[in-house]
Amino acid sequence: MNCFYYTFVNMTNQKTILNPHISVDCVIFGFDGKHLKVLLIRRTGQDIKKQFPIKYKLPGDLIQSMEDLDKAAERVLRELTGLENIFLRQFKVFGDPGRIPDNDDRKWLENTSGVKISRVVTTAYYALIKINKSKMESENDHHASWHKIDRLPPLIFDHKEVILAGLDRLRNEVRFEPLCFELLPGKFTIRQIQSLYEVILDQKLDNRNFRKKLLNSNYIEALNEKQTGVAHKPAAFYRFNRKKYQETRKDLLYYNF
Amino acid sequence: MNCFYYTFVNMTNQKTILNPHISVDCVIFGFDGKHLKVLLIRRTGQDIKKQFPIKYKLPGDLIQSMEDLDKAAERVLRELTGLENIFLRQFKVFGDPGRIPDNDDRKWLENTSGVKISRVVTTAYYALIKINKSKMESENDHHASWHKIDRLPPLIFDHKEVILAGLDRLRNEVRFEPLCFELLPGKFTIRQIQSLYEVILDQKLDNRNFRKKLLNSNYIEALNEKQTGVAHKPAAFYRFNRKKYQETRKDLLYYNF
DNA sequence: CTACCTTAACGTATTATGTACGCTAAGTTT
């Protein structure tokens, strides 16, 4: 199969009519306990025809002719990871006519899609997934792999810019919304949350004050369970109680500019 | 001129090629001292052919074939208000295939544009302008008028939804960014800022604490000038020092979810 | 078996910020 750009669609529905002007791209974040990572796809074609260098791209697709953008992004996510009900949020539209500056990229796109594409406006989404839950098979099926956010491989088009814009958005929004629990497993230690914050915000936090803040909230619940097999005092596991969070969420609807 | 949807473009450049799939729409906010308002355009056509009811729409346009989205939004804004360097921020894409549910609206659009439009994905921007600076002539030229945010007239397509999404975004962002000064004149009283916050956040604030907070910052500078002709103690005028703001902006880069 | 290493977990003191609310000041209106 050398037709890649349309791959996801065609695998499930050969008859789909695509809108060649509008696409969605997903910046899928995952956290492995140490690093923040993005799920990227190795573009195909370069093995068959040696003319294109190895590059990666964001999971994405053109939208179907009668498909809502959000639905298209959900579809891309589902077909890649097999997961449903994933945190997914639109964050920016990229519509610069010069978004495909690299001539190779353009040739590759037309080569693999079989369509002469003048300009694609893409709506970018960011997704947060529990990294261990994503089907690892898909990593092979779709040539997908996780990459550290600060060590990105060569990317096609403006996808690097898209990723960085997504990271920037995540960085801003994680401060005021309980997004971290989308990236963590169902049960976690305080240290894990803190590490996640540190890696997203790119700053060290004081563990003692961080604990205090979290445990003073009533939506972080201790489980009667501890770590095992760690070479230090085992930490207790906690879980996030979303219902309590929503009930007690103090509206900091205030000016703080 | 019964061709409205393309009006702005055609008035300045008859030869422009438009991309019939992608548009921009601008939610333009203004503050008159009392109410938060949105600049809307009365759709034309209904006087000539009595078949369409009076409805309003957001200022917007299809993008030109090689035009960046941001540039298109700037163009719409410039051509409507005559203003440059306006605060303008992309906030959401509306791409639901069912965004033109009203049959009348669809007929009107095809009637006035002369193009069979299958589906338009629109990128919505919100703009903040100093209401008194906008050229009032344009209100006539373009059938534009200000409307209170809580008393919107009938709107075409999903434009009401777009406005409310823009308001929601403004409401969130005004809390952490000095956006209010985009809506206020160069010199203003503390009361004016407070009223603006109250109207955007839709909550009363304590004047004494609000003052304290603002005056403790060093980027609100007192001018040697006072109100005149008011039936009470005249208030002092202040201005916003953006440079000082940026210097002393304490990075509240912290978790507060 | 003991000393040591690592991270967990609790506590305390200090400072900064948010919140509630009383009071005076300076204009116009009646």
Add this chain to the structure above:
DNA sequence: AAACTTAGCGTACATAATACGTTAAGGTAG
């Protein structure tokens, strides 16, 4: 001159942020 209205200052209290000391509970190396 008294009443009315908004401006503007101050004080007391509650809550949250910050800095940092200390003990606890495991494993590991000798």
